[in-house]
Amino acid sequence: MTKDTIHERIEERRTELVSLTRTIWENPELGLQETDSAGLLANTLAEEGFTVERGIGGMPTAFAASYGTGDPTIGILGEYDALPGLSQKVGAQREPVEVGAPGHGCGHNLFGVGSLGAAIAIKEAIESGEIDGTIRYYGCPAEETLVGKVYMARSGVFDDLDAALTWHPSQVSAPWKARSLAMNSLEYTFTGQSAHAADSPESGRSALDAVELMNLGVEFMREHISEDARIHYSITNGGGAPNVVPAEASVWYFVRASTRSGVDRITDWLDDIADGATLMSQTTVDRQFLTGCYDYIANDTLSDVLLSNMRELGEIPYTEADREFAAELRDTLDEATIESRLSVLSEPVRSAARDQALYSEPMESFDEGTVLSGSTDVGDVSWITPVAQFWCASWPAGTPSHTWQAVAANGDFAATSAVYAAKVLAGSAYDLFTTPSLIETANEELRSTRPHEYESPLPETAEPPMEMDVN
Ligand SMILES: [Zn+2]
Numbered sequence: 178m179t180k181d182t183i184h185e186r187i188e189e190r191r192t193e194l195v196s197l198t199r200t201i202w203e204n205p206e207l208g209l210q211e212t213d214s215a216g217l218l219a220n221t222l223a224e225e226g227f228t229v230e231r232g233i234g235g236m237p238t239a240f241a242a243s244y245g246t247g248d249p250t251i252g253i254l255g256e257y258d259a260l261p262g263l264s265q266k267v268g269a270q271r272e273p274v275e276v277g278a279p280g281h282g283c284g285h286n287l288f289g290v291g292s293l294g295a296a297i298a299i300k301e302a303i304e305s306g307e308i309d310g311t312i313r314y315y316g317c318p319a320e321e322t323l324v325g326k327v328y329m330a331r332s333g334v335f336d337d338l339d340a341a342l343t344w345h346p347s348q349v350s351a352p353w354k355a356r357s358l359a360m361n362s363l364e365y366t367f368t369g370q371s372a373h374a375a376d377s378p379e380s381g382r383s384a385l386d387a388v389e390l391m392n393l394g395v396e397f398m399r400e401h402i403s404e405d406a407r408i409h410y411s412i413t414n415g416g417g418a419p420n421v422v423p424a425e426a427s428v429w430y431f432v433r434a435s436t437r438s439g440v441d442r443i444t445d446w447l448d449d450i451a452d453g454a455t456l457m458s459q460t461t462v463d464r465q466f467l468t469g470c471y472d473y474i475a476n477d478t479l480s481d482v483l484l485s486n487m488r489e490l491g492e493i494p495y496t497e498a499d500r501e502f503a504a505e506l507r508d509t510l511d512e513a514t515i516e517s518r519l520s521v522l523s524e525p526v527r528s529a530a531r532d533q534a535l536y537s538e539p540m541e542s543f544d545e546g547t548v549l550s551g552s553t554d555v556g557d558v559s560w561i562t563p564v565a566q567f568w569c570a571s572w573p574a575g576t577p578s579h580t581w582q583a584v585a586a587n588g589d590f591a592a593t594s595a596v597y598a599a600k601v602l603a604g605s606a607y608d609l610f611t612t613p614s615l616i617e618t619a620n621e622e623l624r625s626t627r628p629h630e631y632e633s634p635l636p637e638t639a640e641p642p643m644e645m646d647v648n
Contacts, residue, residue: 183607202286206259239318282581308610326555327468327554330558342483345566347578352565360552367462369383373420384425385423386454471560476619483601493594557633
């Protein structure tokens with residue numbers, strides 16, 4: 178079974194894979210609530226002969242599906258969570274399927290399925306005796322809330338991997354080499370004493386005062402932390418009626434920085450500020466650590482393997498009808514948005530992407546040496562085993578993720594990119610199985626770029642936040 182045969186096998190499954198992307202798209206489920214999506218993918222793999230372990234890390238929608246025995250063990254990561262409020266029909270105008278309902282604005286309906294197609298193709302190669310080793314598909318829930326892989330990592334499921342590969346829908350096709358920010362997500366809940374705010378304020382102690390004092394303290398701290406850091410908060414409980422001194426109030430913080438240690442230092446300072454706020458307001462505080470993640474380290478050795486596999490396949494075979502709908506979608510974006518998204522590219526690619534609604538020619542990394550201002554929980558996996566991922570041209574060039582235009586594309590022509598991604602991932606995994614030196618070099622590279630071994634950012638007591646709702 179050669180790489181061409183692997184590509185052909187995936188091609189034979191095109192209808193099935195496209196249909197899976199549609200089924201998940203039509204039933205968008207938020208992080209840790211992806212019961213149907215995770216079930217569909219896990220059951221499909223079980224029917225293919227994979228051994229499926231469900232409920233990893235205390236999360237019912239996290240699973241791992243393995244096939245084969247012995248080394249090497251190659252992981253392929255899949256995601257399937259949707260975003261709140263992004264419900265959208267397939268069409269070139271803003272029109273929700275259901276107002277306020279979730280939608281697949283990040284293309285995780287494609288992501289989970291493309292990765293699954295690759296895992297099944299590698300399974301067939303192992304089954305036919307062409308390659309030896311183990312392929313493992315990771316069903317990773319709740320990426321949008323940066324929860325899934327972090328809690329999975331704490332349970333040790335990535336520890337025996339020799340390498341892991343993944344991808345992400347985007348506006349163009351290139352290896353993803355940018356770092357991302359490490360982060361912590363914590364909620365501080367203050368408790369005071371309620372009282373009638375007009376009649377007996379002297380008996381009350383306001384938990385909302387504590388929240389406000391904490392936020393003020395953090396604003397003063399902001400001047401004295403590293404420039405790469407980002408801190409944002411929202412008051413999740415500010416009390417009720419104004420005539421009642423709030424006995425309970427909560428504030429939810431995200432702390433991000435380019436390194437895990439940077440995030441930890443700022444979090445310690447935040448804890449001190451929270452304690453200070455309790456002294457000033459005569460309240461108490463309880464801190465709940467929701468999640469945290471590492472910065473992402475792209476593995477160059479594996480990224481090169483992905484790029485050469487992308488180049489073997491060339492452009493994504495979008496049809497004329499796909500291009501027409503993509504052009505209609507792009508017409509709904511304002512020029513400034515398109516220009517800003519395309520500004521990461523250099524000429525002549527930038528002009529070419531500007532001229533074509535769908536630009537899928539594989540290119541060298543455009544983000545090497547940069548740091549994304551967001552975070553991803555793929556970061557945690559990248560500290561445990563060598564990881565590479567690629568951006569895939571699923572959306573009209575210039576389209577930001579988490580928009581209704583991306584949702585519309587993900588329910589339509591973007592399914593073609595999931596089949597393409599399956600071929601790239603399977604071809605790349607095949608290269609790793611057949612060329613062991615690539616795995617050795619990738620692991621040496623990780624040991625030399627990683628400043629220390631992975632240690633879970635989660636406190637021992639932290640549990641998956643099942644009710645977390647992040648926009
Ligand atoms: Zn995403």
